[in-house]
Amino acid sequence: MNAVVRWPxxxxxxxxxxxxxxxxxxxxxxALRAENAAWLEPWDATSPLASGPPPTFWQYVRSLNAQAxxxxxxxxxxxxxxxxxxxxxxxxxxxxxxxxxxxxYWVSQHVAGRGIIPTGVALATDYCFARLGLxxxxxxxxxxxxxSLRVVAKLGLRDEGVRERYLHIQGHWADxxxxxxxxxxxxxxxxxxWHATQAAGRPGS
Numbered sequence: 651m652n653a654v655v656r657w658p659x660x661x662x663x664x665x666x667x668x669x670x671x672x673x674x675x676x677x678x679x680x681a682l683r684a685e686n687a688a689w690l691e692p693w694d695a696t697s698p699l700a701s702g703p704p705p706t707f708w709q710y711v712r713s714l715n716a717q718a719x720x721x722x723x724x725x726x727x728x729x730x731x732x733x734x735x736x737x738x739x740x741x742x743x744x745x746x747x748x749x750x751x752x753x754x755y756w757v758s759q760h761v762a763g764r765g766i767i768p769t770g771v772a773l774a775t776d777y778c779f780a781r782l783g784l785x786x787x788x789x790x791x792x793x794x795x796x797x798s799l800r801v802v803a804k805l806g807l808r809d810e811g812v813r814e815r816y817l818h819i820q821g822h823w824a825d826x827x828x829x830x831x832x833x834x835x836x837x838x839x840x841x842x843x844w845h846a847t848q849a850a851g852r853p854g855s
Contacts, residue, residue: 655721655782657670657715657724659724659726659777661726661774661777663769663772663773665730666765666766666770666773667728668727668729668738668770668773668774669726669729670714670725671725671726671727671737672711673707673708675711675727675734676707678734679707679734682734682735682758685758686756689758689759691820692794692795693795694819695817695818696818696819696820696821697818721743722741723739723740723741724739725737725739726774728766728767728770730761730764736755736761738753738767738770739753740752740753740778741754743778743782745784749783749784749785750784750787750788751786751787752787752789752790753771753775753788754789755767755798763797768801769844771801771805771840772841772843773841775831775836775841776841779836785832787831787832788810789807790813790816790826790827790829791826791829792825792826792827793812799827804844805831805840805844805847806843807829807830807831808830808831809827809828810827810828810830811827812828813826813827813828
């Protein structure tokens, strides 16, 4: 039996928050994407099929919320001290014999490396395991995307190897490395393990 996703979902740990993207985020979101175009576009997924003009921001938000209410995804805005700094999406939510989902994310370059995305991934993973009853979370990353590879390294996800020509990225089929985690690997929760890792890395600890 599938868990019921009661959208909207809001999660937080310290200064880091996950919440739905809102229509009033339009100006901040558009500015963030424009400022980070060179930082983000090499990793943005594309479609190999011809399509029409891109949706408006309002259409985009409406589509995200519809997907969330149907239980297909959890499309979060990422905030730091209330400031919109990126997005994190739990997608491909599947129940039955698989009970799995994928996580993708992006964050503004001006806050990269501060532990915001690892914290967001940990929050979302714990929600999927504890509230949705999922068993496995995976993250697929381009082998050249070093900032994103550092996220899964910090969180200790397993490297399951390369999937050749896995996703369509910027006009061509690109290889990705798959990293995964199951509930048995984090009985204490991924957020608690991430906090322990951070504490162990502090000088004098």
